[in-house]
Structures are given as C-alpha cells and as structure tokens.
Amino acid sequence: MFRWFVKDEVEKDVLSPDKRTRCKLLLKSGRISYSVYRDNKIIIRPSRLGFKICGEKPLTEDFKLVRAQSKRHSETIELQWGEDRFIDNNYTETAFYFTESKGFKRIMTLRIRVFNNSVAFRYEIPPQPKFRRITIKDEITEFNIDLNAIAWKIPAYQPDRYEYNYEKTIVYDLKESVHTPLTLKTPNGCYLAIHEAALYDYGSMTIKLDENRSLKTDITPLSDGTKAHVALPFQTPWRLIMIADSAIELTTNRSMYALNDAPSQDFGWVKTLKFIGIWWAMYVGEWTWAPGERHGATTEHAKEYIDAAVRLGIAGLLIEGWNEGWEGDWLENGINNKFTVPTSDFNLEDVARYAGRHNIELVGHHETVGFVDNYEKQLEAAYNYYAINNIHYIKTGYAGSMMMINGRREYHHSQLGVQHYQKTVELAAKKHICLDIHEPIKGTGIERTWPNLLSREGARGQEYEGGALSPSHACYLPYTRLLAGGMDYTSGILDLANSVKRMATTLARQLAYFVTIYSGMQMAADRPFIYEERFPDAFKFIRDVPTNFEKTVPLLGEIGEYYVVARKDRNSEDWYVGGVTNEKSRRIHISLDFLSDGVYRAEIYSDRDDAHYRENPFSTNIQQKHVGRNESLDLYIAPGGGFAISLQKLR
Structure with missing residues (x-):
C-alpha cells in the first residue's frame, strides 16, 4: 500500500x-x-x-x-x-x-x-x-x-x-x-x-x-x-x-x-570444515610460534599432523607461526609480519603438495596484530599466495588492543575497522577462500550474503582456560554471543589436567561443545596423540559430529545455568544432542519427540555420578542403546559437565 x-x-x-x-x-x-x-x-x-x-x-x-x-x-x-x-x-x-x-x-x-x-x-x-x-x-x-x-x-x-x-x-x-x-x-x-x-x-x-x-x-x-x-x-x-x-x-x-540480502554470486564452492591444528601445543608450552629449537610450524611437524589428520578422519589442518614476524614480542612487532615469506624451516609449497596428495585442506593463518596498514599492503599478494597453493581456508587474527589504520589508532569496531573486515571477506570470495576471523567485528548476519565467512571468534574461547573461564561461561554464550552467529570456540581439548592449561570442564562437556557452540569451521583443538592414544573412544564423537545442520531444536535451558540443544545433520537422518551446565550438577529429562519415526542407535557420552570439573573431570560413561521418538532419556550432568549424544537412524 x-x-x-x-x-x-x-x-x-x-x-x-x-x-x-x-x-x-x-x-x-x-x-x-x-x-x-x-x-x-x-x-x-x-x-x-x-x-x-x-x-x-x-x-x-x-x-x-x-x-x-x-x-x-x-x-x-x-x-x-x-x-x-x-x-x-x-x-x-x-x-x-x-x-x-x-x-x-x-x-x-x-x-x-x-x-x-x-x-x-x-x-x-x-x-x-x-x-x-x-x-x-x-x-x-x-x-x-x-x-x-x-x-x-x-x-x-x-x-x-x-x-x-x-x-x-x-x-x-x-x-x-x-x-x-x-x-x-x-x-x-x-x-x-x-x-x-x-x-x-x-x-x-x-x-x-x-x-x-x-x-x-x-x-x-x-x-x-x-x-x-x-x-x-x-x-x-x-x-x-x-x-x-x-x-x-x-x-x-x-x-x-x-535482514541480510541473498548472495549476489555463486558460492557453491564453499564447504564447512572440521580441522586440527598446530596450535594447542604452543599454548601448553611444547612448541613455540617463533622460530627456534621448539618451533611448531616446521615442514616436518606439518607433515606429521597431515598424517595424523588422515588417521583421525579429519579433513583439515591449521598451521600457525609459519611466516616471518613471530620473533620477540610479536604483539608489539606485528608491523613486521610478512604474509608471503615462510620461516627457513617451513616450506609452504612442499607442505601444500603433501596435503593435497592426502586430501587434507590446509587452513592458512594471518595474524595481523591489528596492524591493518601493514596487512592491506600485502593483502592481494598474501591471498594469491594461498590460492596458487590450493589453500582455501584462512584463519585471520587481530590480537592488538587497537587497529593501526591510515597511521592512526582505531577501534576494531569503528567504521574503518568494519570496512577492513569486509574488504578481506570480499577479496577472499574472489579467490575462493573461506575465512575464520579472530578478534573480529561481531556477526550481524552477513554470512547469508557472504557464505565464505564461515566462522568468527568474538568472545572468550578456550585459550582462556587455565583460570579465566568458569563453567557458566558456555552457559551464557547461547543466549548472548551466539545470537550473533557461529563461534570458533576451539572445542575438543581432552587433556583436561594439563598443568599449564587446566580445563574447567569434564571430558563429556568437551564433546558437547561441538553441538552447543556451532561453527562453520569447527576445530578439534587438542594434539593428535591425545585423541589417538588416550581417548580414542571419546574422539569418535568428535569425528562423527557434522559441521552443517538441517535443523536446530533447542530443548532446555536458562541463561548462565544450562543449555541443551538437538541438531539434525544436513546430509543424513541422524541427530546430535549436546548439553552443558554451570558449576551446579543437575539431572535432566529429554524427550526424543523431535526424531522422525523409526529406530535410532543412540551413542551417549555422559558424566558419571562421581564426575566433577575439578576433582574428577575424566569420569565418563559411554553407552549405546536403541531408541525411538516416543522415548526419553534421563541424564546426569556433573558440576562443570555436559553430555553428547549421536542418534544414528537405522530404519
């Protein structure tokens, strides 16, 4: 009218x-x-x-x-x-x-x-x-x-x-x-x-x-x-x-x-991704980002991780610390980062060829430290460098407290910061590259228009474990930060009692994160030997859970208290359910009426009655049973705990 x-x-x-x-x-x-x-x-x-x-x-x-x-x-x-x-x-x-x-x-x-x-x-x-x-x-x-x-x-x-x-x-x-x-x-x-x-x-x-x-x-x-x-x-x-x-x-x-527009170009090449990374080993002090005796991003380590990704059934590998610029105080020296110059112990072309032969997608890394002027001078060449080496995913970072744009200090979230982030998204689209942006501008739904923007950080993730995260944090996120879209939370860290980064979670909770915290680029963040040698049974859920869903059905929850959600796989009739609680234990009743008719095999990863995020984080029960849509499940969630369920349709 x-x-x-x-x-x-x-x-x-x-x-x-x-x-x-x-x-x-x-x-x-x-x-x-x-x-x-x-x-x-x-x-x-x-x-x-x-x-x-x-x-x-x-x-x-x-x-x-x-x-x-x-x-x-x-x-x-x-x-x-x-x-x-x-x-x-x-x-x-x-x-x-x-x-x-x-x-x-x-x-x-x-x-x-x-x-x-x-x-x-x-x-x-x-x-x-x-x-x-x-x-x-x-x-x-x-x-x-x-x-x-x-x-x-x-x-x-x-x-x-x-x-x-x-x-x-x-x-x-x-x-x-x-x-x-x-x-x-x-x-x-x-x-x-x-x-x-x-x-x-x-x-x-x-x-x-x-x-x-x-x-x-x-x-x-x-x-x-x-x-x-x-x-x-x-x-x-x-x-x-x-x-x-x-x-x-x-x-x-x-x-x-x-409220966002439909894509104006073909993004059929965009695929979600699950990946491991040369990353957490640096956080727990085994390796370093900077070159030296314990450098993580070497050609040798990269190939070892590619082999591990194949064995684990994970499609991608993130490599951080491969380029010149990580020496000394990298937060202060970010203006020296060179995004097309590998360190002397890393051969990107060789690693890319090796990954290609094994059908593993490499996730490149650009840590700008907020020095946007330096980054934009190299942007076209840096994206071309990845594109010609068949690297289709990049994790970018802006870890500085401010951005340096046009020689002036600007907020990441100012108009100039917003313009820069958008510039990277659009250039990446031209090169058929997908992005996972850390220290980003918040999500406002532009992923509909630019589907190559697969994930962002934009809240405290698990690098803050070791004392700066409480169990309630992941119970706030679904009602706050995650209303703005998916988040790279770097889930799946199962080495819970590491003396450098002790996790405030149970083992089952780490599996739950793959359902409760959605990301189009989902990282299984721990080191491969943790999955292969210590927790192969729990890792099965990490391998199985998809990164692209048909439908999401939130089931139960209160802000800061707990959250339970079910998601249907986009490529099968299978469903996945995850739940987390804060420092309080609770028993919950889940109706399975979101399922379609038929029989499902439920694989349930849950806290035992003696589990506790501080005192007994590894106490986990893994069980299988057949269920249908007229049934329900009663589960115990320990303090700082969680659960994960895969529901595979049999008939």
Missing part, C-alpha cells in the same frame, strides 16, 4: 503477521519516536530517533510525514550452511518518508519491519538538495525499556575487545557502554536481545544509559571523535530487537539473517 499525504501528527502501528508483536511509530511536535508491544504489553516505551550531524542542525526535529508505504512479505530462505537450512522471512513492513518543515528541508526514511519474534528498523538517507556527504556526530536511537530489567552484558571499548566474561546486572546499574547482542529480561518476563543486522559501512552499535536514563545507541567512534563519514544515499544497519517468551526460545531467532 502506497499513500501520499503531509501530516504533522502521526500514530501508526506496524503489526507482526501473527498480531502478537506491534511497533508504534509516533510523530508529535516534529519529533519521531517508536514503541514496541508484545501481546499488548509495552516492552519498549516511546524512544527517540534521529541523528546529530557535524556542521549541521540535528536531524531530530521539525519533521513532517509526506508518505508511507506498507507491504506484507512471506518467503522461506535457504541458507547454504549453518544451524538451520531453512528460515522464515515473514514480516510486515512500513516505510515512513519524512521531510523537515524548515531550513534545508532534509529528507529521511525510517523503514520498520515487524516479524513474529522481532522488530527491526533502519534509517535511509537519500542525497539531499544541498549536499551529498555527511559526517555523523551521533545516532539518537533509544531503547527505552524498564530500568528494572535484567541485563547480561560485556563491556565495550576495552583492550580485549569482546573477550570478557558475561555479567548479570540490572539495567539501572549499567555504568559503561556494552556490546550487542545485549540480552535482557523485563520485569513482566519477556526476553529481549538488542542487536543489529547488515553492518557494512558504519561503526558497530554499542549501548549505554544516556542522561535521560534510557538505553541509547553509542556508535563506536573513529579516532577523530565522529561516528561515521558517509556518502549519500546511505542506509544504517538494521536496529534489531529480538523478542521471546523464554530464554530458550530466544536462541531460535534467525531474523538477523533474514
């Missing part, structure tokens, strides 16, 4: 297809605001909208509505890989076209989409009569929720980027900007997650309490203090509010992907 008019006062509802969710647009006294309702209960009170623009009057007042265009849209989207093959893209949309009544009479569109489980909106700024570029000083987007709501958050603008432990707090106690997704529970029991979708040419949105005691966008600034320099026409990322009746329901929200 398309209507022309000029109105000074407007109150317009945009309803979800099921009529349960409603976004109200309000224009009053020249100012634009919105509110959100669920089952006619207000969950976001009237909240301001607009911008402050450098050198210009704020784009926040003196508006008139000149036209509105509404539509209904319903389709099913097929994703090339991920937690679900098909997602619903079912929404009601209204685009509101505004103009100022005074001055330059600037124009702006607010486009609102309401899904059954989400509200999303974005600003669209066309070319203006007097200018074609603007510098955004601030974005005035509020999320005016009840200050007594509970929030689960990590701080923004910190040297370790997203790598902090999640904390539970009350909204009125927020004292700093926090990253999104920001997960919330309102006093009336509604669960929300504030996030964004389709972030390309703009600073990442963080959230803070403003002077009016309302949650407000705090766009990551550039080094000059501004938020973004944009050419018109321009559209912001979608501001996304996910809505659910329970915490476990929140984890099923896939609207972030629906």
Whole structure:
C-alpha cells in the first residue's frame, strides 16, 4: 500500500503477521519516536530517533510525514550452511518518508519491519538538495525499556575487545557502554536481545544509559571523535530487537539473517570444515610460534599432523607461526609480519603438495596484530599466495588492543575497522577462500550474503582456560554471543589436567561443545596423540559430529545455568544432542519427540555420578542403546559437565 499525504501528527502501528508483536511509530511536535508491544504489553516505551550531524542542525526535529508505504512479505530462505537450512522471512513492513518543515528541508526514511519474534528498523538517507556527504556526530536511537530489567552484558571499548566474561546486572546499574547482542529480561518476563543486522559501512552499535536514563545507541567512534563519514544515499544497519517468551526460545531467532540480502554470486564452492591444528601445543608450552629449537610450524611437524589428520578422519589442518614476524614480542612487532615469506624451516609449497596428495585442506593463518596498514599492503599478494597453493581456508587474527589504520589508532569496531573486515571477506570470495576471523567485528548476519565467512571468534574461547573461564561461561554464550552467529570456540581439548592449561570442564562437556557452540569451521583443538592414544573412544564423537545442520531444536535451558540443544545433520537422518551446565550438577529429562519415526542407535557420552570439573573431570560413561521418538532419556550432568549424544537412524 502506497499513500501520499503531509501530516504533522502521526500514530501508526506496524503489526507482526501473527498480531502478537506491534511497533508504534509516533510523530508529535516534529519529533519521531517508536514503541514496541508484545501481546499488548509495552516492552519498549516511546524512544527517540534521529541523528546529530557535524556542521549541521540535528536531524531530530521539525519533521513532517509526506508518505508511507506498507507491504506484507512471506518467503522461506535457504541458507547454504549453518544451524538451520531453512528460515522464515515473514514480516510486515512500513516505510515512513519524512521531510523537515524548515531550513534545508532534509529528507529521511525510517523503514520498520515487524516479524513474529522481532522488530527491526533502519534509517535511509537519500542525497539531499544541498549536499551529498555527511559526517555523523551521533545516532539518537533509544531503547527505552524498564530500568528494572535484567541485563547480561560485556563491556565495550576495552583492550580485549569482546573477550570478557558475561555479567548479570540490572539495567539501572549499567555504568559503561556494552556490546550487542545485549540480552535482557523485563520485569513482566519477556526476553529481549538488542542487536543489529547488515553492518557494512558504519561503526558497530554499542549501548549505554544516556542522561535521560534510557538505553541509547553509542556508535563506536573513529579516532577523530565522529561516528561515521558517509556518502549519500546511505542506509544504517538494521536496529534489531529480538523478542521471546523464554530464554530458550530466544536462541531460535534467525531474523538477523533474514535482514541480510541473498548472495549476489555463486558460492557453491564453499564447504564447512572440521580441522586440527598446530596450535594447542604452543599454548601448553611444547612448541613455540617463533622460530627456534621448539618451533611448531616446521615442514616436518606439518607433515606429521597431515598424517595424523588422515588417521583421525579429519579433513583439515591449521598451521600457525609459519611466516616471518613471530620473533620477540610479536604483539608489539606485528608491523613486521610478512604474509608471503615462510620461516627457513617451513616450506609452504612442499607442505601444500603433501596435503593435497592426502586430501587434507590446509587452513592458512594471518595474524595481523591489528596492524591493518601493514596487512592491506600485502593483502592481494598474501591471498594469491594461498590460492596458487590450493589453500582455501584462512584463519585471520587481530590480537592488538587497537587497529593501526591510515597511521592512526582505531577501534576494531569503528567504521574503518568494519570496512577492513569486509574488504578481506570480499577479496577472499574472489579467490575462493573461506575465512575464520579472530578478534573480529561481531556477526550481524552477513554470512547469508557472504557464505565464505564461515566462522568468527568474538568472545572468550578456550585459550582462556587455565583460570579465566568458569563453567557458566558456555552457559551464557547461547543466549548472548551466539545470537550473533557461529563461534570458533576451539572445542575438543581432552587433556583436561594439563598443568599449564587446566580445563574447567569434564571430558563429556568437551564433546558437547561441538553441538552447543556451532561453527562453520569447527576445530578439534587438542594434539593428535591425545585423541589417538588416550581417548580414542571419546574422539569418535568428535569425528562423527557434522559441521552443517538441517535443523536446530533447542530443548532446555536458562541463561548462565544450562543449555541443551538437538541438531539434525544436513546430509543424513541422524541427530546430535549436546548439553552443558554451570558449576551446579543437575539431572535432566529429554524427550526424543523431535526424531522422525523409526529406530535410532543412540551413542551417549555422559558424566558419571562421581564426575566433577575439578576433582574428577575424566569420569565418563559411554553407552549405546536403541531408541525411538516416543522415548526419553534421563541424564546426569556433573558440576562443570555436559553430555553428547549421536542418534544414528537405522530404519
């Protein structure tokens, strides 16, 4: 529906297809605001909208509505890989076209989409009569929720980027900007997650309490203090509010992907990957990244690991520390990294040929330490170097506390940082290379458009084990960080009692991570001899579990307490179930009614009654039984424990 008019006062509802969710647009006294309702209960009170623009009057007042265009849209989207093959893209949309009544009479569109489980909106700024570029000083987007709501958050603008432990707090106690997704529970029991979708040419949105005691966008600034320099026409990322009746329901929200475009080119060459790595041996002190007597990335070690990957039935191998630049304090000397120059004891061409003969995919590695200027000078040559050696996967890293871009220190999550990450994704696509980005920009669903971006880090992973992770961490992730997409958690470390990196998990929990924490590039992170010599029976689950799923069914959970999920393999009728708990033990009852009719062989890897993540982490029970969809399983999860189940259809 398309209507022309000029109105000074407007109150317009945009309803979800099921009529349960409603976004109200309000224009009053020249100012634009919105509110959100669920089952006619207000969950976001009237909240301001607009911008402050450098050198210009704020784009926040003196508006008139000149036209509105509404539509209904319903389709099913097929994703090339991920937690679900098909997602619903079912929404009601209204685009509101505004103009100022005074001055330059600037124009702006607010486009609102309401899904059954989400509200999303974005600003669209066309070319203006007097200018074609603007510098955004601030974005005035509020999320005016009840200050007594509970929030689960990590701080923004910190040297370790997203790598902090999640904390539970009350909204009125927020004292700093926090990253999104920001997960919330309102006093009336509604669960929300504030996030964004389709972030390309703009600073990442963080959230803070403003002077009016309302949650407000705090766009990551550039080094000059501004938020973004944009050419018109321009559209912001979608501001996304996910809505659910329970915490476990929140984890099923896939609207972030629906708000991104379909791929504009053929990505049929993209394949998910499970891989081992010359990596954990460095963390536990056996080898080093830097050249020397204990150098890990040698030609000899690489070939040994390729042979091990073949024996283990794992398709890929990550090699870190192969290039010049790791000598000395590599965090300070990252500007010296050379991405096409191997160390003297590593022959990349020889290793690549050896991997090819054994059908093992190599995962290359680029640790930039945030020295983007240095990296971009070498980017084309570095990607070509891998491409001509048939290396189709790269793990990139940006471990510095800031990025060096154009000779200035910039936040990873600023507009310039976002632009750089996107540059690597698009160049990689041209070379038919898939990426796993560490110290990344958060996920905003662009994997739908760019499926070669298979994984990101973007939270504390298992390199923080050894004292900086508690069992509750993995029970927060599904309800917070993982709402932004898959994560490379570097799962499957079974050497739990290593004196250098003692793990705060049981053995069964490490298997569970392959189900509870999804990644399109999934790493079996421990050393091969641990799998082959010490835990071959447990490793069977790691080998069997797929990296691409048809359907995901979250079963049970509460934020920070526990999480249980079932996933169906995309290439068979088999299912996989994983569950983790925090420091508390619990017994759970799982209905198998998500299965189809027939008989399944269940292989169950679970904690014994005497298991404990500190006192007895290896105590594991492995059993097999035949089950069907009308049956259920009762399982014990030890403190810091978990379980993993494969359900292989027999008939």
